[in-house]
Amino acid sequence: MGKGKNKDHDDKVKSSRGSNGHHSKTFHKKGFQETKYSVKKDLNFPAKMAMWDFDHCDPKRCSGKKLERLGLIRSLRIGQKFQGVVVSPNGQGLVCPDDREIVETQGAAVVECSWARIEEIPFNRIGGKHERLLPYLLAANPVNYGKPMRLNCVEALAACFAIVGHLDWAKDLLQHFSWGPTFLKINKDIIKIYQQCTDAESVKKAEEDWIETLAREKQERKEQKATVDIWMMGNPNRQHDDSSDDEEESDDDENDYDEQDQQSVPDLVGSESEDEGELEAKSDIF
Numbered sequence: 001m002g003k004g005k006n007k008d009h010d011d012k013v014k015s016s017r018g019s020n021g022h023h024s025k026t027f028h029k030k031g032f033q034e035t036k037y038s039v040k041k042d043l044n045f046p047a048k049m050a051m052w053d054f055d056h057c058d059p060k061r062c063s064g065k066k067l068e069r070l071g072l073i074r075s076l077r078i079g080q081k082f083q084g085v086v087v088s089p090n091g092q093g094l095v096c097p098d099d100r101e102i103v104e105t106q107g108a109a110v111v112e113c114s115w116a117r118i119e120e121i122p123f124n125r126i127g128g129k130h131e132r133l134l135p136y137l138l139a140a141n142p143v144n145y146g147k148p149m150r151l152n153c154v155e156a157l158a159a160c161f162a163i164v165g166h167l168d169w170a171k172d173l174l175q176h177f178s179w180g181p182t183f184l185k186i187n188k189d190i191i192k193i194y195q196q197c198t199d200a201e202s203v204k205k206a207e208e209d210w211i212e213t214l215a216r217e218k219q220e221r222k223e224q225k226a227t228v229d230i231w232m233m234g235n236p237n238r239q240h241d242d243s244s245d246d247e248e249e250s251d252d253d254e255n256d257y258d259e260q261d262q263q264s265v266p267d268l269v270g271s272e273s274e275d276e277g278e279l280e281a282k283s284d285i286f
Ligand SMILES: C[S@@+](CC[C@H](N)C(=O)[O-])C[C@H]1O[C@@H](n2cnc3c(N)ncnc32)[C@H](O)[C@@H]1O
Pocket: 057, 061, 062, 063, 064, 087, 088, 089, 091, 109, 110, 111, 112, 113, 114, 115, 132, 133, 134, 135, 149, 150, 151, 152, 153, 154, 156
């Protein structure tokens, strides 16, 4: 029995040559066929995917490396260009539904690096003819959860596929990550809007409208909260002072309200500017 088990194991462990030219051993783990060092091709995925990997990240937490282990993505060398859509902080226009044909025929690529070390990337030696930014989307990965624009590599690729109309590809890709489906869930509404656009300009307009709507809704929520807070503070005073002159009391209340209102203005403005800072994180990042 022990012999048979070993034989079975030996059958599964095979030497193969990865895209980086190194020999590597493949092994089976949790239903996937992975390789110890890099690549085991999953030839079933419908789109080509590639990355320039600058090895900035912890391999255990790096989504690009995981895609590579799954055989879904290939590594490109510095100096090598990519024919498909390059989703990159160096992009000019935004990914848009008009990119669909390029993605379908040539695929999509990302730059696997640390956000903190982005200035070290030799963007002039990587990339391609179709370099793109992503429009406003929220990250769902554990490192940058809830932050706009700070997507990791698998989220960036999935976002690109979803925007060009391949939500099915996005789902397939993200299902390899426990938090992956959450990315599509928290961005569901805005992805639908982007999918209905055509070119980069229309996506830009949709993005601006979305950010404006978010900012307005946030402002309204704050105003509602401020009003509720004022009434919560005001009502007990009324109850305590019911013996005093109604008119005078009413004037005081009004003054109190004004004062309160005045005081709350800087607070609202202050916290709103923080929010705007968050909404404008996109321009801060790039
Ligand atoms: C900076 S790396 C971080 C990778 C991370 N260490 C991981 O585990 O995947 C993320 C890459 O995804 C792409 N990306 C993410 N958000 C983007 C955005 N808003 N616009 C353009 N590209 C983006 C870029 O290729 C970027 O270099």
